[in-house]
Amino acid sequence: MDPICDDLVAEHDSLDELVAGIDEATWDRATESPGWSIRDQVSHLWFFDQRALMALTDPDAFAADAAELMRSGGTEASVVPGRSMTGAAMLVAWRRDRGRLVDVARGVDPSARVPWYGPAMGARSFVTARLMETWAHGQDVADALGAEREPTDRLRHVAHIGVRARPFSYAIRKMAMPDADVHVALTTPSGDTVTYGAPSSPDVVRGPLLDFCLVVTQRRHRVDTALEVHGPAAEEWMSIAQAFAGEPGPGRPPRETDTTG
Numbered sequence: 001m002d003p004i005c006d007d008l009v010a011e012h013d014s015l016d017e018l019v020a021g022i023d024e025a026t027w028d029r030a031t032e033s034p035g036w037s038i039r040d041q042v043s044h045l046w047f048f049d050q051r052a053l054m055a056l057t058d059p060d061a062f063a064a065d066a067a068e069l070m071r072s073g074g075t076e077a078s079v080v081p082g083r084s085m086t087g088a089a090m091l092v093a094w095r096r097d098r099g100r101l102v103d104v105a106r107g108v109d110p111s112a113r114v115p116w117y118g119p120a121m122g123a124r125s126f127v128t129a130r131l132m133e134t135w136a137h138g139q140d141v142a143d144a145l146g147a148e149r150e151p152t153d154r155l156r157h158v159a160h161i162g163v164r165a166r167p168f169s170y171a172i173r174k175m176a177m178p179d180a181d182v183h184v185a186l187t188t189p190s191g192d193t194v195t196y197g198a199p200s201s202p203d204v205v206r207g208p209l210l211d212f213c214l215v216v217t218q219r220r221h222r223v224d225t226a227l228e229v230h231g232p233a234a235e236e237w238m239s240i241a242q243a244f245a246g247e248p249g250p251g252r253p254p255r256e257t258d259t260t261g
Contacts, residue, residue, distance in 0.1 A: 004124055005106050007154045008131045012098050015042075015138035018147055019091060027087030031140040032219075032252060036079065038144050039090070041137045043082025044075070046094035052130055053101045056108060056123075059115050066117055075246060101130070117245055125161075132158045132243060136217040143219075151189045151210040159186055159209055162216030162243040163196045169242045180233035186212050203231030205238060216243040221254045 019027075019042060027039040036044075051069075055062040069077055082090045105127050113120040121129065135158055142149050163184055170177040183197040186209040194209065205212065211225035215238060222229065222238050229238050242249055 001106050001108060001110055001124065001127065004127045005102050007157060008127055008134065009102055011131050011134045011138070011154060014149065015134060015141060018138065018141055018145060022087065024087055029144050031144040033140055038141050039082045039087055040079040041140050042094060043090060044078040045134055045137055046090065046097060047078035047081060048133065049094070049098045049101050049130065053097065053104060055115050056104050062115055128157045128161060132161050132217065136219060136244065139219045153188050153190050155209045155213045156188065156194055158213040158217065158243065159194065162212065162241060165216070165243045166237055169237065169240050172242065173240060173248050178233040182234045182237060203234040205229050205234050216241040218242060218249045218251045221252050223254045
């Protein structure tokens with residue numbers, strides 16, 4: 001568990017560096033997630049890191065908490081704690097609780113099943129999902145601050161979830177997934193290539209690892225990336241790809257481009 005936990009810590013630290021020095025007014029700056037501020041993005045992560053720790057240490061308490069969460073409005077409840085305190089105080093609390101989560105996760109059997117919202121997950125996949133969430137919401141924060149984050153090979157974890165979530169992207173929309181395999185070939189920031197699916201498939205998604213991750217987490221519209229998408233199965237998947245749990249996301253509209261020259 002140590003390697004994936006180390007990568008989760010690095011992702012935590014990357015987002016922490018973005019928000020550690022901002023003032024209270026900036027905490028309330030809007031992000032591209034409708035109705036959510038930078039404060040809300042971090043509150044969401046803090047809230048679900050607390051639930052992740054609960055799932056690892058007290059599954060019965062987690063089950064009761066999850067049922068209550070679903071009754072009381074679901075994901076929107078995650079922004080409430082952060083709105084009741086200063087951004088600086090929330091950051092201290094998130095640092096404390098995410099540290100506890102990682103400390104416990106390091107000692108979990110990688111083959112253990114961990115309850116979550118939906119089917120239980122393998123422990124390593126569970127921590128990987130926390131990394132994906134941290135990176136994705138961190139992207140919203142970076143965009144709101146106008147910051148450019150240097151992509152890292154930690155994005156392999158996000159891409160892995162994105163590929164494995166292809167059936168979920170269809171199921172959550174009550175759509176039938178085509179039988180066609182999709183070959184995915186992605187170039188990492190370090191210059192390697194990671195691949196998924198049969199190379200012989202006529203349905204292909206190819207391009208930068210970062211761009212694939214931005215699309216499957218619905219942080220960018222596909223037309224705003226350098227992804228090459230060929231074949232009807234690949235085209236359809238990239239139009240609905242969703243690496244995160246929950247109801248179908250609306251995705252992000254294409255960004256406006258300057259055509260004035």
